[in-house]
Amino acid sequence: xxxxxxxxxxxxxxxxxxxxxxxxxxxxxxxxxxxxxxxxxxxxxxxxxxxxxxxxxxxxxxxxxxxxxxxxxxxxxxxxxxxxxxxxxxxxxxxxxxxxxxxxxxxxxxxxxxxxxxxxxxxxxxxxxxxxxxxxxxxxxxxxxxxxxxxxxxxxxxxxxxxxxxxxxxxxxxxxxxxxxxxxxxxxxxxxxxxxxxxxxxxxxxxxxxxxxxxxxxxxxxxxxxxxxxxxxxxxxxxxxxxxxxxxxxxxxxxxxxxxxxxxxxxxxxxxxxxxxxxxxxxxxxxxxxxxxxxxxxxxxxxxxxxxxxxxxxxxxxxxxxxxxxxxxxxxxxxxxxxxxx
Amino acid sequence: xxxxxxxxxxxxxxxxxxxxxxxxxxxxxxxxxxxxxxxxxxxxxxxxxxxxxxxxxxxxxxxxxxxxxxxxxxxxxxxxxxxxxxxxxxxxxxxxxxxxxxxxxxxxxxxxxxxxxxxxxxxxxxxxxxxxxxxxxxxxxxxxxxxxxxxxxxxxxxxxxxxxxxxxxxxxxxxxxxxxxxxxxxxxxxxxxxxxxxxxxxxxxxxxxxxxxxxxxxxxxxxxxxxxxxxxxxxxxxxxxxxxxxxxxxxxxxxxxxxxxxxxxxxxxxxxxxxxxxxxxxxxxxxxxxxxxxxxxxxxxxxxxxxxxxxxxxxxxxxxxxxxxxxxxxxxxxxxxxxxxxxxxxxxxxxxxxxxxxxxxxxxxxxxxxxxxxxxxxx
Numbered sequence: 001x002x003x004x005x006x007x008x009x010x011x012x013x014x015x016x017x018x019x020x021x022x023x024x025x026x027x028x029x030x031x032x033x034x035x036x037x038x039x040x041x042x043x044x045x046x047x048x049x050x051x052x053x054x055x056x057x058x059x060x061x062x063x064x065x066x067x068x069x070x071x072x073x074x075x076x077x078x079x080x081x082x083x084x085x086x087x088x089x090x091x092x093x094x095x096x097x098x099x100x101x102x103x104x105x106x107x108x109x110x111x112x113x114x115x116x117x118x119x120x121x122x123x124x125x126x127x128x129x130x131x132x133x134x135x136x137x138x139x140x141x142x143x144x145x146x147x148x149x150x151x152x153x154x155x156x157x158x159x160x161x162x163x164x165x166x167x168x169x170x171x172x173x174x175x176x177x178x179x180x181x182x183x184x185x186x187x188x189x190x191x192x193x194x195x196x197x198x199x200x201x202x203x204x205x206x207x208x209x210x211x212x213x214x215x216x217x218x219x220x221x222x223x224x225x226x227x228x229x230x231x232x233x234x235x236x237x238x239x240x241x242x243x244x245x246x247x248x249x250x251x252x253x254x255x256x257x258x259x260x261x262x263x264x265x266x267x268x269x270x271x272x273x274x275x276x277x278x279x280x281x282x283x284x285x286x287x288x289x290x291x292x293x294x295x296x297x298x299x300x301x302x303x304x305x306x307x308x309x310x311x312x313x314x315x316x317x318x319x320x321x322x323x324x325x326x327x328x329x330x331x332x333x334x335x336x337x338x339x340x341x342x
Numbered sequence: 343x344x345x346x347x348x349x350x351x352x353x354x355x356x357x358x359x360x361x362x363x364x365x366x367x368x369x370x371x372x373x374x375x376x377x378x379x380x381x382x383x384x385x386x387x388x389x390x391x392x393x394x395x396x397x398x399x400x401x402x403x404x405x406x407x408x409x410x411x412x413x414x415x416x417x418x419x420x421x422x423x424x425x426x427x428x429x430x431x432x433x434x435x436x437x438x439x440x441x442x443x444x445x446x447x448x449x450x451x452x453x454x455x456x457x458x459x460x461x462x463x464x465x466x467x468x469x470x471x472x473x474x475x476x477x478x479x480x481x482x483x484x485x486x487x488x489x490x491x492x493x494x495x496x497x498x499x500x501x502x503x504x505x506x507x508x509x510x511x512x513x514x515x516x517x518x519x520x521x522x523x524x525x526x527x528x529x530x531x532x533x534x535x536x537x538x539x540x541x542x543x544x545x546x547x548x549x550x551x552x553x554x555x556x557x558x559x560x561x562x563x564x565x566x567x568x569x570x571x572x573x574x575x576x577x578x579x580x581x582x583x584x585x586x587x588x589x590x591x592x593x594x595x596x597x598x599x600x601x602x603x604x605x606x607x608x609x610x611x612x613x614x615x616x617x618x619x620x621x622x623x624x625x626x627x628x629x630x631x632x633x634x635x636x637x638x639x640x641x642x643x644x645x646x647x648x649x650x651x652x653x654x655x656x657x658x659x660x661x662x663x664x665x666x667x668x669x670x671x672x673x674x675x676x677x678x679x680x681x682x683x684x685x686x687x688x689x690x691x692x693x694x695x696x697x698x699x700x701x702x703x704x705x706x707x708x709x710x711x712x713x714x715x716x717x718x719x720x721x
Binding site: 188189190261264266322324325326327328329330331334335338 | 369375376377378379381382422423424426427455457461561563567695696697707708715716717718719
């Protein structure tokens, strides 16, 4: 490390509020701002806020900072925008707080900021306000990001799991597990054959396409941590529903399937960053599928009935029908996913 | 509380008792429950889940030693995924609390998750001032890779790399289950991956000695169903012996190179499996010059007294029988022997859940209790 050019690394002084910090912001972050003049101002003023707003916050702590198919920057922006999309909101405004660890290579920071800029463009959002802090070496993991997002609701009503009704159809927008597997593989140095890239991508375009077709969206949920198993259980629990899922209909690529077999992982437990579940009335199911099928979307099941007689909230049930004409209950993972021994 | 239709162990018909078939390997248990194969068994067959989950059967004294070693500041303790979550009862704790390696890591211990044992070698090379301990677990499938580490250690003279070996051998455990006869086993499904290393000779001897059908099975639902039907036909005909239903992977002679590694580095020892008790020839120990890498010896030189004390205790504890974790409710011991179903345990799904397991079979995805929790329990 002693041979490194100290100019090329983040130093504590970059967060000290002086000229070093000003120069860092001007050199690295200024280009992200909707109004670059505001990059060093205390607060931004939003004037175009008519309509009903959705507001969300996200922290990104992923390791490694760069992974196959994305990096912490694109993950932070797209993840936040996707949370807004799941409420039926068009993503608009973003805040961006960065916590840098002393010693982070500036070149790496620059690559990540470029990736943030590209992701903002893809999602149609602008960075309106931000913050920069530096922590001592060993007290951060290279780089932490915190993003808040504001979006404008584009649906007649904000989308919420309470909108699920008996007889609704459950659709998934694409195949499972790529993001979780890509992260796990790069974290543990596993070489997957064939390689698996993260599925990270903005979800608003798909939601917008569904709305344009007049699909009544009873519920949307992105398949992030906990994977499909967690999402289905959480949604079933909100109204105490019983979901019947056809295992064969759930799309999983051969690459993900075979790596999961070797590692002892369940694709249903793996996170995605570019996939969501849509729950729609039976009458809208075919048209919703027409919209989603182009990107690998499938209809995977139905909301059959309240899990308990009389319905109510809590203790929903997810029943999976296997291609072998057997059934199982699908439970969410309990914690950190770990590759098994043999 | 649980789905009674999935109860596979007990008599169902009015007159005819069902044939009891044990799938020995935890990976097979997982597939069976995930795909509901127990809902479409050949007529007259019941399944018993076996103890073939290395996480579940690793002797408690070894885990206690791993915990004690991880607490030493100079030690980097490394092992595989699920091993880090196995609860180890805190001795003498009135509240019967337990600790695991991941919690120790959260409290500041240097515990590393590895996916292949050669990573331990790398750690020892990178941290010459630290003591790197590899908690090496698994069946004959993972032991050859540990053997490679031991050989590399010797070649590189890496005195700061130590092996805490808990490798176990499957066939002696199968013999022990058949010999004790507590649970009547009519046929066994042998674990395909282990057989791909050791071949079929040992399994053949076992089948002849106990006059039972043994079918070598794979891990996909199709492969397992094939194996179940094959054992059903053998039972109907009263056949015994070995049939290979996993030919695409298992060669009758096994993998001679892996066998050579095992023979070079290890020798069989009697070992008390967690939950099963002493199994003759049930474990592997480093032999000859490689025994220098055994943490009980190698740490004696150059480590602090604090690190050595737990190893002294380990030395004499390994050959004694160990019981399931302190919590008296937990029936992991009986589950591992196929004497009860996970749902028969009073702690199942209540005090014992995957997020706070009492017994080891709830820790690993391959443990029978965790598999039941995931795919059978109705909450």
